[in-house]
Amino acid sequence: xxxxxxxxxxxxxxxxxxxxxxxxxxxxxxxxxxxxxxxxxxxxxxxxxxxxxxxxxxxxxxxxxxxxxxxxxxxxxxxxxxxxxxxxxxxxxxxxxxxxxxxxxxxxxxxxxxx
Amino acid sequence: xxxxxxxxxxxxxxxxxxxxxxxxxxxxxxxxxxxxxxxxxxxxxxxxxxxxxxxxxxxxxxxxxxxxxxxxxxxxxxxxxxxxxxxxxxxxxxxxxxxxxxxxxxxxxxxxx
Numbered sequence: 076x077x078x079x080x081x082x083x084x085x086x087x088x089x090x091x092x093x094x095x096x097x098x099x100x101x102x103x104x105x106x107x108x109x110x111x112x113x114x115x116x117x118x119x120x121x122x123x124x125x126x127x128x129x130x131x132x133x134x135x136x137x138x139x140x141x142x143x144x145x146x147x148x149x150x151x152x153x154x155x156x157x158x159x160x161x162x163x164x165x166x167x168x169x170x171x172x173x174x175x176x177x178x179x180x181x182x183x184x185x186x187x188x189x190x
Numbered sequence: 191x192x193x194x195x196x197x198x199x200x201x202x203x204x205x206x207x208x209x210x211x212x213x214x215x216x217x218x219x220x221x222x223x224x225x226x227x228x229x230x231x232x233x234x235x236x237x238x239x240x241x242x243x244x245x246x247x248x249x250x251x252x253x254x255x256x257x258x259x260x261x262x263x264x265x266x267x268x269x270x271x272x273x274x275x276x277x278x279x280x281x282x283x284x285x286x287x288x289x290x291x292x293x294x295x296x297x298x299x300x301x302x303x
Contacts, residue, residue, distance in 0.1 A: 081233075109290070118279060118295045119234070168233050170291075177222040177241070177285055181233040 077103045077173050081182035088159055088189055096154045096185045098125075098169030104149035105171035109179065110142075113166040125152040159189040192217040194282050196294025203270050204302050211297045213280035214262040220282040223263045224291070225254060228277045237278075238265070241285075270301045 078101040088094045098108055106127045111119040123144050124132040131144035141163075143155040152171075156163055166186055170179040193216040203209050215223075221242035226234035240247045240254045240263065247254050251270075256263040267274055280294040 076236075079233075116296075116298070118293045121290065124290070166231075172289075177283065178224060178236055178239065179291055181226075181235070183233045184231070186231070 077101075077171075077176075077180040079169065079171050079180045079182040081167075081169060081185050083185060084183060085186040086188070088187070090160055090189055091158055093155055093157045094159055094187060096156075096167055096169075096187070098152045098154070098171070098182055100150045100171045100173075100180070103171075103173045105152075105173065106149060108146060108152040108169055108171045110144065110152075110154050111168045111170070113168060113184075115166075119168060122154075127152075156187065159187070161189045163187065164189045192220055192282055192284075192292040194280060194292045194294045196280050196297060198297060199295065200298045200300075202300045202302060205270060205272060207270055209265075209267045209270050209274070209299055209301075211265045211278055211280070211299075212262060213264070213282075213294050214260075215282040215292070216261065217282070217284065218258075218261070219284045220292075221285045222283045223254070223256060224281050224283075225252075225265045226279045226281065228279065228296075230276075234279060267299075270299075272301050272303050275299055275301045 082097045108125040110122045125146040127146040133139045146152045168184045170181045196213045224239035227237045228234045253266040278297045281291040
């Protein structure tokens with residue numbers, strides 16, 4: 076199957092700082108990637124759809140100026156949490172569909188803790 | 191938009207017994223229904239999927255059934271093992287590369303040895 080990686084797997088940052096999370100499709104190209112947020116014991120909540128070469132599409136209620144998404148290439152999308160606050164602490168997961176597949180391939184997730 | 195409901199939220203079974211998780215969806219345009227297993231601290235892993243032109247699919251101990259008329263689909267795990275313990279999510283999509291997935295709320299399965 077296709078492989079999606081995320082980096083870092085976990086990060087701790089201080090309140091007010093920014094943190095960048097990378098999502099890479101390792102063995103296929105992805106013109107679209109999805110970013111999810113997951114709170115403990117809850118389902119995946121779609122935050123935004125990342126589109127290579129164009130602006131990301133954000134879900135209602137997600138602040139685009141706080142969660143900056145850049146789809147720099149066909150294998151890399153980044154999510155930057157700006158001016159992080161403790162309430163931004165969560166598990167962030169990306170996924171990418173491969174052309175011709177219905178399936179989405181999920182990354183292993185990034186645990187963000189803001190102190 | 192699509193609304194996916196999943197039941198039960200928690201499920202405990204004895205090792206060797208079967209487990210059934212059910213999902214319903216609202217959008218008749220949905221035609222792809224994957225099931226994911228998520229272990230603690232990890233990303234979801236696809237375990238089985240079904241398309242709307244198929245009523246049932248089986249892969250060893252795991253099977254999925256789909257009733258398009260009633261708009262519901264179910265995951266069946268037979269001969270459960272302790273390593274089956276995890277959170278399971280159903281999802282629905284209207285197909286096509288890049289289309290959004292709508293997830294159920296998850297079922298925490300515990301298999302008691």
